[in-house]
Amino acid sequence: MMTTDSSGDVRLSGIGKTYGSFTAVHPLDLTVPQGSFFALLGASGCGKTTTLRMIAGLEEPSSGTVHLGDQDVTHLPPYKRPVNTVFQSYALFPHLDIFENVAFGLRRRGIKSVKKQVDEMLELVQLGEQARKKPHQLSGGQQQRVAVARALINHPKVLLLDEPLGALDLKLRRQMQLELKRIQTEVGITFIHVTHDQEEAMTMADTVAVMNAGRVEQLGSPTDLYENPQTTFVANFLGTSNLIEAEVDSKTGGEIVVRAGGGKLLLPEARCSASTTTGGKVLVGVRPEKISLAHADDAGEISEARNRITGKIVDSSFIGVSTQYVVDSPACPGFEVYAQNIDRDPRLVPGAEVVLHWSPAHTFGLDAAQDIDAGVETVEEEAA
Ligand SMILES: Nc1ncnc2c1ncn2[C@@H]1O[C@H](COP(=O)(O)OP(=O)(O)O)[C@@H](O)[C@H]1O
Numbered sequence: 589m590m591t592t593d594s595s596g597d598v599r600l601s602g603i604g605k606t607y608g609s610f611t612a613v614h615p616l617d618l619t620v621p622q623g624s625f626f627a628l629l630g631a632s633g634c635g636k637t638t639t640l641r642m643i644a645g646l647e648e649p650s651s652g653t654v655h656l657g658d659q660d661v662t663h664l665p666p667y668k669r670p671v672n673t674v675f676q677s678y679a680l681f682p683h684l685d686i687f688e689n690v691a692f693g694l695r696r697r698g699i700k701s702v703k704k705q706v707d708e709m710l711e712l713v714q715l716g717e718q719a720r721k722k723p724h725q726l727s728g729g730q731q732q733r734v735a736v737a738r739a740l741i742n743h744p745k746v747l748l749l750d751e752p753l754g755a756l757d758l759k760l761r762r763q764m765q766l767e768l769k770r771i772q773t774e775v776g777i778t779f780i781h782v783t784h785d786q787e788e789a790m791t792m793a794d795t796v797a798v799m800n801a802g803r804v805e806q807l808g809s810p811t812d813l814y815e816n817p818q819t820t821f822v823a824n825f826l827g828t829s830n831l832i833e834a835e836v837d838s839k840t841g842g843e844i845v846v847r848a849g850g851g852k853l854l855l856p857e858a859r860c861s862a863s864t865t866t867g868g869k870v871l872v873g874v875r876p877e878k879i880s881l882a883h884a885d886d887a888g889e890i891s892e893a894r895n896r897i898t899g900k901i902v903d904s905s906f907i908g909v910s911t912q913y914v915v916d917s918p919a920c921p922g923f924e925v926y927a928q929n930i931d932r933d934p935r936l937v938p939g940a941e942v943v944l945h946w947s948p949a950h951t952f953g954l955d956a957a958q959d960i961d962a963g964v965e966t967v968e969e970e971a972a
Pocket residue numbers: 607612630631632633634635636637638639
């Protein structure tokens with residue numbers, strides 16, 4: 589068989605899944621290019637696992653097709669697809685040592701001389717020293733690396749990972765994110781990684797598909813999603829956005845002038861995903877780290893070219909690299925501002941009257957007909 593560079597592409601065409609009258613995944617078109625590290629990101633219940641299971645062949649789609657390269661695998665059973673899955677529960681064989689756990693896939697295929705391949709895999713996941721230990725003698729992170737080695741030894745074209753780091757504590761999770769990224773770069777096969785953790789998706793993936801209620805809401809590189817969110821859900825789910833309800837005043841040379849909280853702001857037309865007409869509403873967004881904070885007494889020193897709103901500091905938390913302020917403003921309650929700790933102004937404390945200012949270029953515009961709080965994580969959701 590001739591192999592081409594696209595033989596590890598995953599192509600989903602109109603793939604969807606319903607359970608009775610409930611739609612878990614709306615018909616979806618998605619191409620994951622060979623060799624990429626792709627993340628499906630979204631809150632619990634949005635359809636990530638269902639999508640992954642349809643690629644693996646563990647779930648029958650209600651509509652659409654799955655292609656791997658040129659091959660239509662929609663009706664192939666899981667074991668006939670060049671795909672392997674790593675789950676959150678490592679499901680290692682407890683009575684077998686690490687070497688035999690990794691060798692399992694080869695032995696099952698009747699391959700006798702497994703040593704070279706298993707050693708290579710253990711080297712890849714940096715567990716060469718642990719070959720003769722049993723799973724329970726390893727840490728959670730090490731066990732998950734065994735699971736990755738066991739999945740990769742069959743040389744799948746695509747590795748699917750379903751919240752593989754979910755059981756690990758935060759520090760180990762951060763280490764494993766870098767470790768998995770290194771492994772993917774080294775083997776060069778397509779990884780599709782499911783996670784509800786936006787930092788994890790942004791750290792690891794070349795391309796992230798943000799899912800919401802069974803749909804891909806936006807797809808792009810981490811920087812593109814962060815800097816150019818197209819919906820309130822993406823703006824709020826990836827990091828934090830300040831969203832201001834504004835009215836379109838006028839348009840001049842590529843810039844939209846909007847009115848909010850008694851003042852005017854400039855919004856580059858090219859960064860506006862909403863259709864805007866004069867008098868119409870638009871949501872104006874700006875990220876917390878793009879904003880400078882000045883004491884009201886220094887307002888005269890701020891350049892006229894900056895967007896500005898006034899407000900009062902209601903909260904500030906010092907977190908080492910930065911101080912995070914919450915500012916109440918007529919334009920927007922609970923405005924968030926992250927200031928790098930360089931020279932701290934001792935007047936910037938709760939109760940202080942301040943001016944927030946930022947470059948119009950850092951302003952984006954969203955359709956006002958959306959829920960302004962979509963994708964905002966609540967305390968209960970984070971605890972779940
Ligand atoms: N076998 C099933 N029967 C009925 N509903 C299901 C089944 N599997 C999943 N669902 C529902 O489909 C939705 C998506 O589930 P899932 O893909 O597991 O979400 P995620 O992995 O993003 O948390 C959820 O609302 C879930 O309850």
